[in-house]
Amino acid sequence: MIKKLENNNFISNFEKSNEYRRVIHGLIPGGAHTYSKGDDQFPINSPAAISHGKGAYVWDPDGNKYLDALMGLTSVSLGHAFEPVLNRVREELIKGSNFSRPSIIEREMAEKFLSLLPQHDMIKFAKNGSVATTAAVKLSRAYTGRKIVARPYDHPFYSYDDWFIGSTDCDFGVPSEIKDMTVMYKADDLSSLEMLFQKYPNQIACIISEPEKFNIIEPNFYDKAIELAHENGALWVMDEMITGFKTDYPGSIKKFNAKPDLATWGKGIANGFSFCALTGKKEVMNLGGIKDENSKKLFLVSTTHGGETASIGAALATMEFFEKNSVVEYNKTIGQYFIDGATKIFYNHKVEEYFSLTGFNWSVGLIVKNQKKEPCMFYRTLFMQEMIKRGVLYQGILSPCFSMTKKDIDLMLEAFNDSVIVFKKALEKGYDNFLIGSEIKPVFRKYN
Template sequence: MSTINDDPTSPTRSFERSNALQSRLHELVPGGAHTYARGADQYPEFMAPVLTGGSGCTVWDADGNSYVEYGMGLRSVTLGHGYRPVVDAVCATIANGTNFSRPTELEVLAAEDFLQLVPGADMVKFAKNGSDATTAAVKLARAATGREKIAICDQPFFSVDDWFIGTTEMAGGIPGETTSRTVTFRYNDLESLAAVLSSDDVACVVMEAATATAEPAPGFLQGVRNLCDRHGTLLVFDEMITGYRWSAGGAQTVYGVQPDLSSWGKAMGNGFPISALAGKRRYLELGGLRTDEDRVFLLSTTHGPETGALAAFRAVVRAYAEEDPIGRMEATGRLLADGVNAVSADLNLLEYVHVVGRPSCQVFITKDTSKRPSQPFRTLFLQEMLRNGVLGQSFVNSAAHTVTDVEKTIDAVRASLQVYGRAIESGSVDGFLRGRPVAPALRRHAAPRRL
């Protein structure tokens, strides 16, 4: 049994057990993790903690080290790890069974809860992961319009399915004819979207209304809505990240633009596996029993309506109604950004390291001596932050992050930037970074990285 090491500056901070477990994972699991973004190649070499648990925003690894965590389960945890009302609701519910051969009353209650939060949606169908929900929206759009092309915004990620992954560097195994049916337009650029839609052969536009680093320009989203209406194209909002971080009703309620369909997940269950497809009745009924049209095989999953995740979702809804988790995330997020940027400015590094984004969904920018985004310098920053007790590929926070946690993080940033600054002065990370740099998760070749 490991001894807990709560002192982030302790010279005894070790990754020995984590490294052994990671090595074993590579023997058992392709890539050494079940999610590419969680892979060891996304962290400094031999400093990828394998976790054993967490509470609030603190996590522990197999070597007994503790960290203030950011990213929070790939943005899926907004209330904190082990948030008691959610855990209690799940435990009480699953004691009476988790999966049945007919719908449960809980499915009615959860659907009602969801639709009360999303006024632009008439119906909802629950599933287990975001890719399934977003792909179901694409299928509905194709069926409703009789068209095959999909227009996606130049944003990071929409689905593991062929229509999207075929456009990335990891397109192996995907037929070219599938990829050819997906076209791209630029965010905050209505002219690029108008050009894509001009042929009137696009079934739907798939996009995030906003991202951590990009807010919609005035009139942009309404312009997208208008273009879709003009060309008979359905508008699909991906609310995986914006839902429950921008608002419990998603970005569509913040910006006042209603899509035809929307896909949800991540923070819906505070880490429990649940996603949703929501939208207008006339489209969702194509996958139902009240239609005279040819039916669409929409979402039909064994575990989509299991009771544990639905109970977690309802507890999340209660928390958002009774508390102010988004307000807390935004308050500590602003405090963190101001503090980190002040430290960076004080060390004359603001042009190299700074925090950007919505306060509830922030990222850090790391640049090299030429002031260009740099993977080696990003890895150096991650390395030093780990040494100083902070784990995270971003500064995406949760309502569990306190002022004290933020202060600890700012202290860790100051210590880390001391090393970063010396690397900038020397012209490279050589002599400061131990091991290979991190690499993009979606890349064509898995170069040898001694993993």
């Protein structure tokens, strides 16, 4: 539990973290295996690595304890080292983790997950979200005979593969021919999508979009959007990588009774273990099959570790716990409790014009603004610095998990309140009098 820290008791010992930093960038490009965990995404006074976690908390190599606000980049929906999940993982580990033929647990997982999705008939496992979304793109191109992929320009990430990353500022190494095959529209905007179909008639293979990101979606939006795609000969791919197991169980596809042709799943399904999936209608998914003789073979997803049993066991245990414990509703309650408390803090300190809460109660984002009331990386970094100093590992997002309690959120709000006080002083005297080190940087940028 985070104790109230007096000014002389802030977390400040990062000796082992600093030693880790000195070594790691010579071993791993970027210092981590996702750029979202990189040093340039955190203030300098933050842990360089995590030694272990339990429940809603993590510890760094120096023994500092933090509330993990983002919960493993939103992948941990129940809690770190969550016993009901670990128990199933142990059961699978003692039986072996990978074989030369499929494990019987693969059928159990396929039947279980598809039972939640009356819209879909087949499933393919993967180990990361990029593999799943890229498989959806490949299927869509094969099914439609078209090349172009459409994605929202105001959504941050869909894949590290060329079809997506070539449409960002990080397009170094991507041939221009591939870049030209991804086009963009405004998320959740039918008129923007209509204009895209008019601009690229009979060329768009699929629309890929997260079902909920920043905006409140009308109940019948996906009926209209998917119908529009089909009228123009394109498939709809619903990317539930973030929304799955958060907006509803299993995700927004149920919440909106949506009927996308394909859907991708990942974060949250296996409580931090590596399990992702692509689901879809049989007529599309079966292009990746091997039973239809004389039909063209589509090399869909082929990964040695896709059937690794421990992670599949983790996913099954996570699903079982969700079904027995109303996890989605609980996590939303925790998120709303934070929203209410943070909003009150803003008004108490008369800084409501300098902060904006974004997203939803299942994923609460924060925008920090400067004196001109414009989003500012310097002030955002300062706010993160002050939160971390007070024992909250905070990247500007709260992703509630089942292990979090209102008491944990009270402690987070206490740190939030104190950080707002520092922010107010910085507004008056300048952030450079308070910020230690450099500001955080956008993940997608042309140059380091």
